[in-house]
Amino acid sequence: MTVLSVEQIHTLMGLVVTTEPDQITCDDCFGQIGEFAEYTLAKHDPSESMRVIRRHLEQCPCCKAEYRGLLDALYELQA
Amino acid sequence: MQPLLCVFFYRESLSGCLSVATTEASACVWLRMTKIKGEVSVATVEQDRWIERLRADDHVRDKAIGELREILLRGVKAAFRSHSGGKISAEDVVQDTLIKILESLGSFQGRSKFTTWAMTIAVRTAIGQMRRQRFKDVSMSDLLDNNMLFEPMSALGENGQVNSEKISILKMLRKFIDENLTEKQRGAMHSLLNGIPVEVYAEKTGSNRNAVYKLVHDARVKLRRSFEEVGYTAEDIDSVFV
Structure with a gap:
Protein backbone atom coordinates (compact mmCIF):
# COMPACT_ATOMS: atom_id res chain seq x y z
CA MET A 1 0.00 0.00 0.00
CA THR A 2 1.39 3.37 -1.00
CA VAL A 3 0.77 6.74 0.54
CA LEU A 4 0.88 10.13 -1.09
CA SER A 5 4.22 11.89 -0.88
CA VAL A 6 4.64 15.42 0.42
CA GLU A 7 5.16 16.60 -3.15
CA GLN A 8 1.99 14.88 -4.34
CA ILE A 9 -0.04 16.44 -1.55
CA HIS A 10 1.24 19.87 -2.50
CA THR A 11 0.40 19.14 -6.15
CA LEU A 12 -3.08 18.10 -5.06
CA MET A 13 -3.56 21.30 -3.04
CA GLY A 14 -2.41 23.24 -6.10
CA LEU A 15 -5.01 21.47 -8.23
CA VAL A 16 -7.72 22.25 -5.67
CA VAL A 17 -6.98 25.97 -5.39
CA THR A 18 -6.64 26.52 -9.14
CA THR A 19 -9.85 24.72 -10.04
CA GLU A 20 -12.26 26.80 -12.11
CA PRO A 21 -15.48 25.88 -13.91
CA ASP A 22 -14.82 24.27 -17.28
CA GLN A 23 -17.63 23.98 -19.81
CA ILE A 24 -15.89 22.01 -22.55
CA THR A 25 -14.29 18.63 -23.14
CA CYS A 26 -10.84 17.80 -24.49
CA ASP A 27 -12.42 17.00 -27.87
CA ASP A 28 -14.19 20.39 -27.96
CA CYS A 29 -10.85 22.00 -27.20
CA PHE A 30 -9.11 20.01 -29.92
CA GLY A 31 -11.69 21.16 -32.46
CA GLN A 32 -10.88 24.82 -31.85
CA ILE A 33 -7.26 24.76 -30.74
CA GLY A 34 -5.89 25.62 -34.18
CA GLU A 35 -8.00 28.76 -34.35
CA PHE A 36 -6.99 29.67 -30.79
CA ALA A 37 -3.31 29.17 -31.66
CA GLU A 38 -3.66 31.46 -34.68
CA TYR A 39 -5.17 34.15 -32.42
CA THR A 40 -2.20 33.75 -30.10
CA LEU A 41 0.34 33.96 -32.92
CA ALA A 42 -1.40 37.05 -34.28
CA LYS A 43 -1.42 38.55 -30.76
CA HIS A 44 -5.17 39.14 -30.96
CA ASP A 45 -7.40 38.91 -27.94
CA PRO A 46 -9.55 35.83 -28.30
CA SER A 47 -13.28 36.33 -28.54
CA GLU A 48 -15.55 35.37 -25.65
CA SER A 49 -16.26 31.96 -27.17
CA MET A 50 -12.52 31.33 -27.50
CA ARG A 51 -11.94 32.16 -23.84
CA VAL A 52 -13.47 28.84 -22.85
CA ILE A 53 -10.53 27.27 -24.67
CA ARG A 54 -8.06 29.23 -22.57
CA ARG A 55 -9.94 28.19 -19.41
CA HIS A 56 -9.83 24.53 -20.45
CA LEU A 57 -6.10 24.76 -21.16
CA GLU A 58 -5.56 26.12 -17.66
CA GLN A 59 -7.40 23.12 -16.21
CA CYS A 60 -6.21 20.29 -18.46
CA PRO A 61 -2.48 19.41 -18.45
CA CYS A 62 -2.86 17.07 -21.46
CA CYS A 63 -4.45 19.67 -23.72
CA LYS A 64 -2.03 22.32 -22.45
CA ALA A 65 0.97 20.19 -23.40
CA GLU A 66 -0.47 19.61 -26.87
CA TYR A 67 -1.20 23.32 -27.28
CA ARG A 68 2.40 24.20 -26.36
CA GLY A 69 3.65 21.64 -28.85
CA LEU A 70 1.37 23.13 -31.52
CA LEU A 71 2.65 26.64 -30.83
CA ASP A 72 6.25 25.42 -31.09
CA ALA A 73 5.43 23.76 -34.41
CA LEU A 74 3.69 26.85 -35.78
CA TYR A 75 6.50 29.16 -34.62
CA GLU A 76 8.91 26.89 -36.47
CA LEU A 77 6.88 27.25 -39.67
CA GLN A 78 6.83 31.02 -39.29
CA ALA A 79 10.61 31.17 -38.87
CA MET B 1 -10.44 41.89 -66.93
CA GLN B 47 -5.49 30.82 -51.25
CA ASP B 48 -5.79 27.46 -49.69
CA ARG B 49 -6.08 24.76 -52.24
CA TRP B 50 -4.93 21.91 -50.04
CA ILE B 51 -8.25 20.08 -49.97
CA GLU B 52 -8.65 20.32 -53.70
CA ARG B 53 -5.10 19.11 -54.34
CA LEU B 54 -5.29 16.29 -51.81
CA ARG B 55 -8.44 15.03 -53.54
CA ALA B 56 -7.02 15.37 -57.03
CA ASP B 57 -5.59 12.69 -59.32
CA ASP B 58 -2.33 10.90 -58.59
CA HIS B 59 0.32 13.40 -59.67
CA VAL B 60 -1.24 16.50 -58.09
CA ARG B 61 -2.17 14.54 -54.99
CA ASP B 62 1.28 13.02 -54.55
CA LYS B 63 2.92 16.42 -54.89
CA ALA B 64 0.55 17.91 -52.27
CA ILE B 65 1.20 15.01 -49.90
CA GLY B 66 4.95 15.49 -50.34
CA GLU B 67 4.69 19.20 -49.53
CA LEU B 68 2.45 18.57 -46.54
CA ARG B 69 4.81 15.85 -45.30
CA GLU B 70 7.73 18.33 -45.25
CA ILE B 71 5.67 20.97 -43.42
CA LEU B 72 4.47 18.50 -40.81
CA LEU B 73 7.95 17.06 -40.32
CA ARG B 74 9.39 20.49 -39.52
CA GLY B 75 6.59 21.20 -37.08
CA VAL B 76 6.67 17.82 -35.36
CA LYS B 77 10.44 18.03 -34.84
CA ALA B 78 9.98 21.46 -33.24
CA ALA B 79 7.23 20.09 -30.99
CA PHE B 80 9.52 17.20 -29.96
CA ARG B 81 12.18 19.61 -28.72
CA SER B 82 9.89 21.03 -26.06
CA HIS B 83 8.21 17.82 -24.93
CA SER B 84 9.75 15.02 -22.92
CA GLY B 85 8.42 11.53 -23.36
CA GLY B 86 9.14 8.19 -24.98
CA LYS B 87 11.42 8.07 -28.01
CA ILE B 88 9.45 7.92 -31.21
CA SER B 89 10.17 8.64 -34.85
CA ALA B 90 9.03 11.96 -36.33
CA GLU B 91 8.76 10.27 -39.74
CA ASP B 92 6.42 7.62 -38.33
CA VAL B 93 4.29 10.28 -36.67
CA VAL B 94 3.98 12.22 -39.90
CA GLN B 95 3.08 9.08 -41.82
CA ASP B 96 0.33 8.25 -39.31
CA THR B 97 -0.85 11.85 -39.40
CA LEU B 98 -1.08 11.92 -43.19
CA ILE B 99 -3.30 8.85 -43.12
CA LYS B 100 -5.57 10.49 -40.53
CA ILE B 101 -5.70 13.73 -42.53
CA LEU B 102 -6.55 12.01 -45.80
CA GLU B 103 -9.30 10.06 -44.04
CA SER B 104 -10.80 13.17 -42.45
CA LEU B 105 -10.53 15.88 -45.11
CA GLY B 106 -14.30 16.26 -44.93
CA SER B 107 -14.13 17.34 -41.30
CA PHE B 108 -11.91 20.37 -42.05
CA GLN B 109 -14.20 23.33 -41.36
CA GLY B 110 -11.88 26.19 -42.23
CA ARG B 111 -11.77 27.60 -38.71
CA SER B 112 -8.01 27.88 -39.12
CA LYS B 113 -5.57 27.56 -41.98
CA PHE B 114 -5.44 24.06 -43.41
CA THR B 115 -1.80 23.63 -42.36
CA THR B 116 -2.65 24.68 -38.79
CA TRP B 117 -5.46 22.13 -38.70
CA ALA B 118 -3.12 19.46 -40.07
CA MET B 119 -0.50 20.39 -37.50
CA THR B 120 -2.97 20.03 -34.61
CA ILE B 121 -3.50 16.44 -35.72
CA ALA B 122 0.25 15.86 -36.10
CA VAL B 123 1.12 17.27 -32.67
CA ARG B 124 -1.65 15.36 -30.93
CA THR B 125 -0.53 12.18 -32.66
CA ALA B 126 3.10 12.83 -31.70
CA ILE B 127 2.47 13.62 -28.05
CA GLY B 128 -0.03 10.77 -27.77
CA GLN B 129 2.55 8.29 -29.07
CA MET B 130 5.20 9.72 -26.72
CA ARG B 131 2.86 9.30 -23.77
CA ARG B 132 1.94 5.74 -24.70
CA GLN B 133 5.61 4.84 -25.17
CA ARG B 134 6.64 6.39 -21.87
CA PHE B 135 3.89 4.71 -19.85
CA LYS B 136 3.69 1.41 -21.73
CA ASP B 137 4.87 -0.52 -18.67
CA VAL B 138 2.37 0.97 -16.22
CA SER B 139 0.44 -1.95 -14.77
CA MET B 140 -3.28 -2.16 -14.21
CA SER B 141 -2.64 -2.57 -10.48
CA ASP B 142 -0.93 0.82 -10.50
CA LEU B 143 -3.93 2.31 -12.24
CA LEU B 144 -6.46 0.63 -10.01
CA ASP B 145 -4.71 1.90 -6.88
CA ASN B 146 -7.10 4.50 -5.55
CA ASN B 147 -5.36 4.90 -2.25
CA MET B 148 -4.90 8.55 -1.45
CA LEU B 149 -3.87 8.06 2.14
CA PHE B 150 -1.44 10.31 3.96
CA GLU B 151 -0.74 11.36 7.50
CA PRO B 152 -1.27 15.10 7.91
CA MET B 153 1.73 15.44 10.22
CA SER B 154 4.10 13.58 7.89
CA ALA B 155 2.73 15.55 4.95
CA LEU B 156 4.43 18.60 6.39
CA GLY B 157 7.75 17.12 5.28
CA GLU B 158 11.07 16.92 7.07
CA ASN B 159 11.59 20.66 6.99
CA GLY B 160 7.97 21.52 7.59
CA GLN B 161 7.33 23.82 10.47
CA VAL B 162 4.54 22.85 12.81
CA ASN B 163 1.76 25.06 11.57
CA SER B 164 -1.58 24.34 13.19
CA GLU B 165 -3.59 25.84 10.33
CA LYS B 166 -1.68 23.76 7.78
CA ILE B 167 -2.29 20.60 9.80
CA SER B 168 -5.95 21.49 10.08
CA ILE B 169 -6.25 21.94 6.29
CA LEU B 170 -4.46 18.64 5.65
CA LYS B 171 -6.80 16.84 8.04
CA MET B 172 -9.77 18.32 6.21
CA LEU B 173 -8.27 17.32 2.87
CA ARG B 174 -7.89 13.75 4.07
CA LYS B 175 -11.50 13.74 5.29
CA PHE B 176 -12.88 15.25 2.07
CA ILE B 177 -10.99 12.71 -0.06
CA ASP B 178 -12.35 9.83 2.00
CA GLU B 179 -15.92 11.05 2.31
CA ASN B 180 -16.65 13.14 -0.77
CA LEU B 181 -14.80 11.49 -3.64
CA THR B 182 -15.99 8.34 -5.35
CA GLU B 183 -13.69 5.35 -5.79
CA LYS B 184 -13.32 6.16 -9.48
CA GLN B 185 -12.47 9.76 -8.76
CA ARG B 186 -9.81 8.70 -6.25
CA GLY B 187 -8.34 6.27 -8.79
CA ALA B 188 -8.14 8.88 -11.54
CA MET B 189 -6.73 11.52 -9.17
CA HIS B 190 -4.18 9.04 -7.84
CA SER B 191 -2.96 8.32 -11.36
CA LEU B 192 -2.76 12.01 -12.18
CA LEU B 193 -0.68 12.63 -9.05
CA ASN B 194 1.65 9.85 -10.23
CA GLY B 195 2.16 11.71 -13.49
CA ILE B 196 0.05 9.40 -15.65
CA PRO B 197 -1.66 11.51 -18.33
CA VAL B 198 -5.44 11.42 -18.54
CA GLU B 199 -5.18 10.05 -22.08
CA VAL B 200 -3.06 7.06 -20.98
CA TYR B 201 -5.27 6.35 -17.97
CA ALA B 202 -8.34 6.42 -20.22
CA GLU B 203 -6.87 4.00 -22.76
CA LYS B 204 -5.64 1.53 -20.18
CA THR B 205 -8.91 1.52 -18.26
CA GLY B 206 -11.10 1.25 -21.36
CA SER B 207 -12.53 4.72 -20.90
CA ASN B 208 -12.07 7.84 -22.98
CA ARG B 209 -10.18 11.07 -22.47
CA ASN B 210 -13.27 13.28 -22.12
CA ALA B 211 -14.76 11.05 -19.43
CA VAL B 212 -11.56 10.78 -17.39
CA TYR B 213 -10.90 14.51 -17.65
CA LYS B 214 -14.43 15.15 -16.34
CA LEU B 215 -13.92 12.63 -13.55
CA VAL B 216 -10.78 14.42 -12.39
CA HIS B 217 -12.21 17.90 -12.83
CA ASP B 218 -15.36 17.01 -10.90
CA ALA B 219 -13.17 15.65 -8.09
CA ARG B 220 -11.22 18.91 -7.99
CA VAL B 221 -14.45 20.92 -7.89
CA LYS B 222 -15.79 18.72 -5.08
CA LEU B 223 -12.66 19.21 -2.99
CA ARG B 224 -12.64 22.97 -3.57
CA ARG B 225 -16.34 23.27 -2.67
CA SER B 226 -15.81 21.13 0.42
CA PHE B 227 -13.20 23.59 1.65
CA GLU B 228 -15.41 26.57 0.81
CA GLU B 229 -18.29 25.05 2.76
CA VAL B 230 -16.17 25.07 5.91
CA GLY B 231 -15.01 28.63 5.30
CA TYR B 232 -11.72 28.16 3.43
CA THR B 233 -11.32 29.98 0.14
CA ALA B 234 -8.67 29.08 -2.43
CA GLU B 235 -6.76 32.19 -1.38
CA ASP B 236 -6.80 31.08 2.28
CA ILE B 237 -5.37 27.68 1.37
CA ASP B 238 -2.85 29.18 -1.03
CA SER B 239 -1.55 31.57 1.61
CA VAL B 240 -0.96 28.70 4.03
CA PHE B 241 0.77 26.43 1.52
CA VAL B 242 2.95 28.95 -0.32
Missing part, protein backbone atom coordinates in the same frame (compact mmCIF):
# COMPACT_ATOMS: atom_id res chain seq x y z
CA GLN B 2 -11.46 41.51 -63.29
CA PRO B 3 -11.70 37.95 -61.97
CA LEU B 4 -15.19 36.83 -61.19
CA LEU B 5 -15.80 36.29 -57.48
CA CYS B 6 -18.80 34.16 -56.73
CA VAL B 7 -19.73 33.68 -53.07
CA PHE B 8 -21.19 30.26 -52.49
CA PHE B 9 -20.79 29.77 -48.77
CA TYR B 10 -20.99 32.06 -45.78
CA ARG B 11 -20.90 31.42 -42.07
CA GLU B 12 -19.98 32.96 -38.76
CA SER B 13 -17.74 30.80 -36.64
CA LEU B 14 -17.82 30.65 -32.84
CA SER B 15 -14.80 32.91 -32.59
CA GLY B 16 -16.42 35.80 -34.34
CA CYS B 17 -14.43 35.22 -37.50
CA LEU B 18 -16.40 35.51 -40.69
CA SER B 19 -15.38 33.02 -43.31
CA VAL B 20 -16.38 33.43 -46.91
CA ALA B 21 -15.52 30.85 -49.49
CA THR B 22 -15.48 32.09 -53.05
CA THR B 23 -14.64 30.82 -56.48
CA GLU B 24 -12.13 32.75 -58.51
CA ALA B 25 -11.87 31.13 -61.92
CA SER B 26 -11.26 27.49 -61.00
CA ALA B 27 -9.43 28.18 -57.73
CA CYS B 28 -10.98 27.84 -54.31
CA VAL B 29 -10.19 30.92 -52.25
CA TRP B 30 -10.87 31.40 -48.56
CA LEU B 31 -11.30 34.90 -47.25
CA ARG B 32 -11.11 35.02 -43.48
CA MET B 33 -12.32 38.32 -42.07
CA THR B 34 -11.64 38.82 -38.41
CA LYS B 35 -13.94 40.98 -36.34
CA ILE B 36 -11.76 43.06 -34.05
CA LYS B 37 -13.16 45.75 -31.74
CA GLY B 38 -16.42 45.77 -33.64
CA GLU B 39 -14.86 46.36 -37.04
CA VAL B 40 -14.72 43.70 -39.69
CA SER B 41 -11.49 43.71 -41.66
CA VAL B 42 -9.88 41.26 -43.99
CA ALA B 43 -7.18 39.72 -41.80
CA THR B 44 -5.91 37.07 -44.12
CA VAL B 45 -6.61 36.02 -47.65
CA GLU B 46 -5.67 32.39 -47.85
Whole structure:
Protein backbone atom coordinates (compact mmCIF):
# COMPACT_ATOMS: atom_id res chain seq x y z
CA MET A 1 0.00 0.00 0.00
CA THR A 2 1.39 3.37 -1.00
CA VAL A 3 0.77 6.74 0.54
CA LEU A 4 0.88 10.13 -1.09
CA SER A 5 4.22 11.89 -0.88
CA VAL A 6 4.64 15.42 0.42
CA GLU A 7 5.16 16.60 -3.15
CA GLN A 8 1.99 14.88 -4.34
CA ILE A 9 -0.04 16.44 -1.55
CA HIS A 10 1.24 19.87 -2.50
CA THR A 11 0.40 19.14 -6.15
CA LEU A 12 -3.08 18.10 -5.06
CA MET A 13 -3.56 21.30 -3.04
CA GLY A 14 -2.41 23.24 -6.10
CA LEU A 15 -5.01 21.47 -8.23
CA VAL A 16 -7.72 22.25 -5.67
CA VAL A 17 -6.98 25.97 -5.39
CA THR A 18 -6.64 26.52 -9.14
CA THR A 19 -9.85 24.72 -10.04
CA GLU A 20 -12.26 26.80 -12.11
CA PRO A 21 -15.48 25.88 -13.91
CA ASP A 22 -14.82 24.27 -17.28
CA GLN A 23 -17.63 23.98 -19.81
CA ILE A 24 -15.89 22.01 -22.55
CA THR A 25 -14.29 18.63 -23.14
CA CYS A 26 -10.84 17.80 -24.49
CA ASP A 27 -12.42 17.00 -27.87
CA ASP A 28 -14.19 20.39 -27.96
CA CYS A 29 -10.85 22.00 -27.20
CA PHE A 30 -9.11 20.01 -29.92
CA GLY A 31 -11.69 21.16 -32.46
CA GLN A 32 -10.88 24.82 -31.85
CA ILE A 33 -7.26 24.76 -30.74
CA GLY A 34 -5.89 25.62 -34.18
CA GLU A 35 -8.00 28.76 -34.35
CA PHE A 36 -6.99 29.67 -30.79
CA ALA A 37 -3.31 29.17 -31.66
CA GLU A 38 -3.66 31.46 -34.68
CA TYR A 39 -5.17 34.15 -32.42
CA THR A 40 -2.20 33.75 -30.10
CA LEU A 41 0.34 33.96 -32.92
CA ALA A 42 -1.40 37.05 -34.28
CA LYS A 43 -1.42 38.55 -30.76
CA HIS A 44 -5.17 39.14 -30.96
CA ASP A 45 -7.40 38.91 -27.94
CA PRO A 46 -9.55 35.83 -28.30
CA SER A 47 -13.28 36.33 -28.54
CA GLU A 48 -15.55 35.37 -25.65
CA SER A 49 -16.26 31.96 -27.17
CA MET A 50 -12.52 31.33 -27.50
CA ARG A 51 -11.94 32.16 -23.84
CA VAL A 52 -13.47 28.84 -22.85
CA ILE A 53 -10.53 27.27 -24.67
CA ARG A 54 -8.06 29.23 -22.57
CA ARG A 55 -9.94 28.19 -19.41
CA HIS A 56 -9.83 24.53 -20.45
CA LEU A 57 -6.10 24.76 -21.16
CA GLU A 58 -5.56 26.12 -17.66
CA GLN A 59 -7.40 23.12 -16.21
CA CYS A 60 -6.21 20.29 -18.46
CA PRO A 61 -2.48 19.41 -18.45
CA CYS A 62 -2.86 17.07 -21.46
CA CYS A 63 -4.45 19.67 -23.72
CA LYS A 64 -2.03 22.32 -22.45
CA ALA A 65 0.97 20.19 -23.40
CA GLU A 66 -0.47 19.61 -26.87
CA TYR A 67 -1.20 23.32 -27.28
CA ARG A 68 2.40 24.20 -26.36
CA GLY A 69 3.65 21.64 -28.85
CA LEU A 70 1.37 23.13 -31.52
CA LEU A 71 2.65 26.64 -30.83
CA ASP A 72 6.25 25.42 -31.09
CA ALA A 73 5.43 23.76 -34.41
CA LEU A 74 3.69 26.85 -35.78
CA TYR A 75 6.50 29.16 -34.62
CA GLU A 76 8.91 26.89 -36.47
CA LEU A 77 6.88 27.25 -39.67
CA GLN A 78 6.83 31.02 -39.29
CA ALA A 79 10.61 31.17 -38.87
CA MET B 1 -10.44 41.89 -66.93
CA GLN B 2 -11.46 41.51 -63.29
CA PRO B 3 -11.70 37.95 -61.97
CA LEU B 4 -15.19 36.83 -61.19
CA LEU B 5 -15.80 36.29 -57.48
CA CYS B 6 -18.80 34.16 -56.73
CA VAL B 7 -19.73 33.68 -53.07
CA PHE B 8 -21.19 30.26 -52.49
CA PHE B 9 -20.79 29.77 -48.77
CA TYR B 10 -20.99 32.06 -45.78
CA ARG B 11 -20.90 31.42 -42.07
CA GLU B 12 -19.98 32.96 -38.76
CA SER B 13 -17.74 30.80 -36.64
CA LEU B 14 -17.82 30.65 -32.84
CA SER B 15 -14.80 32.91 -32.59
CA GLY B 16 -16.42 35.80 -34.34
CA CYS B 17 -14.43 35.22 -37.50
CA LEU B 18 -16.40 35.51 -40.69
CA SER B 19 -15.38 33.02 -43.31
CA VAL B 20 -16.38 33.43 -46.91
CA ALA B 21 -15.52 30.85 -49.49
CA THR B 22 -15.48 32.09 -53.05
CA THR B 23 -14.64 30.82 -56.48
CA GLU B 24 -12.13 32.75 -58.51
CA ALA B 25 -11.87 31.13 -61.92
CA SER B 26 -11.26 27.49 -61.00
CA ALA B 27 -9.43 28.18 -57.73
CA CYS B 28 -10.98 27.84 -54.31
CA VAL B 29 -10.19 30.92 -52.25
CA TRP B 30 -10.87 31.40 -48.56
CA LEU B 31 -11.30 34.90 -47.25
CA ARG B 32 -11.11 35.02 -43.48
CA MET B 33 -12.32 38.32 -42.07
CA THR B 34 -11.64 38.82 -38.41
CA LYS B 35 -13.94 40.98 -36.34
CA ILE B 36 -11.76 43.06 -34.05
CA LYS B 37 -13.16 45.75 -31.74
CA GLY B 38 -16.42 45.77 -33.64
CA GLU B 39 -14.86 46.36 -37.04
CA VAL B 40 -14.72 43.70 -39.69
CA SER B 41 -11.49 43.71 -41.66
CA VAL B 42 -9.88 41.26 -43.99
CA ALA B 43 -7.18 39.72 -41.80
CA THR B 44 -5.91 37.07 -44.12
CA VAL B 45 -6.61 36.02 -47.65
CA GLU B 46 -5.67 32.39 -47.85
CA GLN B 47 -5.49 30.82 -51.25
CA ASP B 48 -5.79 27.46 -49.69
CA ARG B 49 -6.08 24.76 -52.24
CA TRP B 50 -4.93 21.91 -50.04
CA ILE B 51 -8.25 20.08 -49.97
CA GLU B 52 -8.65 20.32 -53.70
CA ARG B 53 -5.10 19.11 -54.34
CA LEU B 54 -5.29 16.29 -51.81
CA ARG B 55 -8.44 15.03 -53.54
CA ALA B 56 -7.02 15.37 -57.03
CA ASP B 57 -5.59 12.69 -59.32
CA ASP B 58 -2.33 10.90 -58.59
CA HIS B 59 0.32 13.40 -59.67
CA VAL B 60 -1.24 16.50 -58.09
CA ARG B 61 -2.17 14.54 -54.99
CA ASP B 62 1.28 13.02 -54.55
CA LYS B 63 2.92 16.42 -54.89
CA ALA B 64 0.55 17.91 -52.27
CA ILE B 65 1.20 15.01 -49.90
CA GLY B 66 4.95 15.49 -50.34
CA GLU B 67 4.69 19.20 -49.53
CA LEU B 68 2.45 18.57 -46.54
CA ARG B 69 4.81 15.85 -45.30
CA GLU B 70 7.73 18.33 -45.25
CA ILE B 71 5.67 20.97 -43.42
CA LEU B 72 4.47 18.50 -40.81
CA LEU B 73 7.95 17.06 -40.32
CA ARG B 74 9.39 20.49 -39.52
CA GLY B 75 6.59 21.20 -37.08
CA VAL B 76 6.67 17.82 -35.36
CA LYS B 77 10.44 18.03 -34.84
CA ALA B 78 9.98 21.46 -33.24
CA ALA B 79 7.23 20.09 -30.99
CA PHE B 80 9.52 17.20 -29.96
CA ARG B 81 12.18 19.61 -28.72
CA SER B 82 9.89 21.03 -26.06
CA HIS B 83 8.21 17.82 -24.93
CA SER B 84 9.75 15.02 -22.92
CA GLY B 85 8.42 11.53 -23.36
CA GLY B 86 9.14 8.19 -24.98
CA LYS B 87 11.42 8.07 -28.01
CA ILE B 88 9.45 7.92 -31.21
CA SER B 89 10.17 8.64 -34.85
CA ALA B 90 9.03 11.96 -36.33
CA GLU B 91 8.76 10.27 -39.74
CA ASP B 92 6.42 7.62 -38.33
CA VAL B 93 4.29 10.28 -36.67
CA VAL B 94 3.98 12.22 -39.90
CA GLN B 95 3.08 9.08 -41.82
CA ASP B 96 0.33 8.25 -39.31
CA THR B 97 -0.85 11.85 -39.40
CA LEU B 98 -1.08 11.92 -43.19
CA ILE B 99 -3.30 8.85 -43.12
CA LYS B 100 -5.57 10.49 -40.53
CA ILE B 101 -5.70 13.73 -42.53
CA LEU B 102 -6.55 12.01 -45.80
CA GLU B 103 -9.30 10.06 -44.04
CA SER B 104 -10.80 13.17 -42.45
CA LEU B 105 -10.53 15.88 -45.11
CA GLY B 106 -14.30 16.26 -44.93
CA SER B 107 -14.13 17.34 -41.30
CA PHE B 108 -11.91 20.37 -42.05
CA GLN B 109 -14.20 23.33 -41.36
CA GLY B 110 -11.88 26.19 -42.23
CA ARG B 111 -11.77 27.60 -38.71
CA SER B 112 -8.01 27.88 -39.12
CA LYS B 113 -5.57 27.56 -41.98
CA PHE B 114 -5.44 24.06 -43.41
CA THR B 115 -1.80 23.63 -42.36
CA THR B 116 -2.65 24.68 -38.79
CA TRP B 117 -5.46 22.13 -38.70
CA ALA B 118 -3.12 19.46 -40.07
CA MET B 119 -0.50 20.39 -37.50
CA THR B 120 -2.97 20.03 -34.61
CA ILE B 121 -3.50 16.44 -35.72
CA ALA B 122 0.25 15.86 -36.10
CA VAL B 123 1.12 17.27 -32.67
CA ARG B 124 -1.65 15.36 -30.93
CA THR B 125 -0.53 12.18 -32.66
CA ALA B 126 3.10 12.83 -31.70
CA ILE B 127 2.47 13.62 -28.05
CA GLY B 128 -0.03 10.77 -27.77
CA GLN B 129 2.55 8.29 -29.07
CA MET B 130 5.20 9.72 -26.72
CA ARG B 131 2.86 9.30 -23.77
CA ARG B 132 1.94 5.74 -24.70
CA GLN B 133 5.61 4.84 -25.17
CA ARG B 134 6.64 6.39 -21.87
CA PHE B 135 3.89 4.71 -19.85
CA LYS B 136 3.69 1.41 -21.73
CA ASP B 137 4.87 -0.52 -18.67
CA VAL B 138 2.37 0.97 -16.22
CA SER B 139 0.44 -1.95 -14.77
CA MET B 140 -3.28 -2.16 -14.21
CA SER B 141 -2.64 -2.57 -10.48
CA ASP B 142 -0.93 0.82 -10.50
CA LEU B 143 -3.93 2.31 -12.24
CA LEU B 144 -6.46 0.63 -10.01
CA ASP B 145 -4.71 1.90 -6.88
CA ASN B 146 -7.10 4.50 -5.55
CA ASN B 147 -5.36 4.90 -2.25
CA MET B 148 -4.90 8.55 -1.45
CA LEU B 149 -3.87 8.06 2.14
CA PHE B 150 -1.44 10.31 3.96
CA GLU B 151 -0.74 11.36 7.50
CA PRO B 152 -1.27 15.10 7.91
CA MET B 153 1.73 15.44 10.22
CA SER B 154 4.10 13.58 7.89
CA ALA B 155 2.73 15.55 4.95
CA LEU B 156 4.43 18.60 6.39
CA GLY B 157 7.75 17.12 5.28
CA GLU B 158 11.07 16.92 7.07
CA ASN B 159 11.59 20.66 6.99
CA GLY B 160 7.97 21.52 7.59
CA GLN B 161 7.33 23.82 10.47
CA VAL B 162 4.54 22.85 12.81
CA ASN B 163 1.76 25.06 11.57
CA SER B 164 -1.58 24.34 13.19
CA GLU B 165 -3.59 25.84 10.33
CA LYS B 166 -1.68 23.76 7.78
CA ILE B 167 -2.29 20.60 9.80
CA SER B 168 -5.95 21.49 10.08
CA ILE B 169 -6.25 21.94 6.29
CA LEU B 170 -4.46 18.64 5.65
CA LYS B 171 -6.80 16.84 8.04
CA MET B 172 -9.77 18.32 6.21
CA LEU B 173 -8.27 17.32 2.87
CA ARG B 174 -7.89 13.75 4.07
CA LYS B 175 -11.50 13.74 5.29
CA PHE B 176 -12.88 15.25 2.07
CA ILE B 177 -10.99 12.71 -0.06
CA ASP B 178 -12.35 9.83 2.00
CA GLU B 179 -15.92 11.05 2.31
CA ASN B 180 -16.65 13.14 -0.77
CA LEU B 181 -14.80 11.49 -3.64
CA THR B 182 -15.99 8.34 -5.35
CA GLU B 183 -13.69 5.35 -5.79
CA LYS B 184 -13.32 6.16 -9.48
CA GLN B 185 -12.47 9.76 -8.76
CA ARG B 186 -9.81 8.70 -6.25
CA GLY B 187 -8.34 6.27 -8.79
CA ALA B 188 -8.14 8.88 -11.54
CA MET B 189 -6.73 11.52 -9.17
CA HIS B 190 -4.18 9.04 -7.84
CA SER B 191 -2.96 8.32 -11.36
CA LEU B 192 -2.76 12.01 -12.18
CA LEU B 193 -0.68 12.63 -9.05
CA ASN B 194 1.65 9.85 -10.23
CA GLY B 195 2.16 11.71 -13.49
CA ILE B 196 0.05 9.40 -15.65
CA PRO B 197 -1.66 11.51 -18.33
CA VAL B 198 -5.44 11.42 -18.54
CA GLU B 199 -5.18 10.05 -22.08
CA VAL B 200 -3.06 7.06 -20.98
CA TYR B 201 -5.27 6.35 -17.97
CA ALA B 202 -8.34 6.42 -20.22
CA GLU B 203 -6.87 4.00 -22.76
CA LYS B 204 -5.64 1.53 -20.18
CA THR B 205 -8.91 1.52 -18.26
CA GLY B 206 -11.10 1.25 -21.36
CA SER B 207 -12.53 4.72 -20.90
CA ASN B 208 -12.07 7.84 -22.98
CA ARG B 209 -10.18 11.07 -22.47
CA ASN B 210 -13.27 13.28 -22.12
CA ALA B 211 -14.76 11.05 -19.43
CA VAL B 212 -11.56 10.78 -17.39
CA TYR B 213 -10.90 14.51 -17.65
CA LYS B 214 -14.43 15.15 -16.34
CA LEU B 215 -13.92 12.63 -13.55
CA VAL B 216 -10.78 14.42 -12.39
CA HIS B 217 -12.21 17.90 -12.83
CA ASP B 218 -15.36 17.01 -10.90
CA ALA B 219 -13.17 15.65 -8.09
CA ARG B 220 -11.22 18.91 -7.99
CA VAL B 221 -14.45 20.92 -7.89
CA LYS B 222 -15.79 18.72 -5.08
CA LEU B 223 -12.66 19.21 -2.99
CA ARG B 224 -12.64 22.97 -3.57
CA ARG B 225 -16.34 23.27 -2.67
CA SER B 226 -15.81 21.13 0.42
CA PHE B 227 -13.20 23.59 1.65
CA GLU B 228 -15.41 26.57 0.81
CA GLU B 229 -18.29 25.05 2.76
CA VAL B 230 -16.17 25.07 5.91
CA GLY B 231 -15.01 28.63 5.30
CA TYR B 232 -11.72 28.16 3.43
CA THR B 233 -11.32 29.98 0.14
CA ALA B 234 -8.67 29.08 -2.43
CA GLU B 235 -6.76 32.19 -1.38
CA ASP B 236 -6.80 31.08 2.28
CA ILE B 237 -5.37 27.68 1.37
CA ASP B 238 -2.85 29.18 -1.03
CA SER B 239 -1.55 31.57 1.61
CA VAL B 240 -0.96 28.70 4.03
CA PHE B 241 0.77 26.43 1.52
CA VAL B 242 2.95 28.95 -0.32
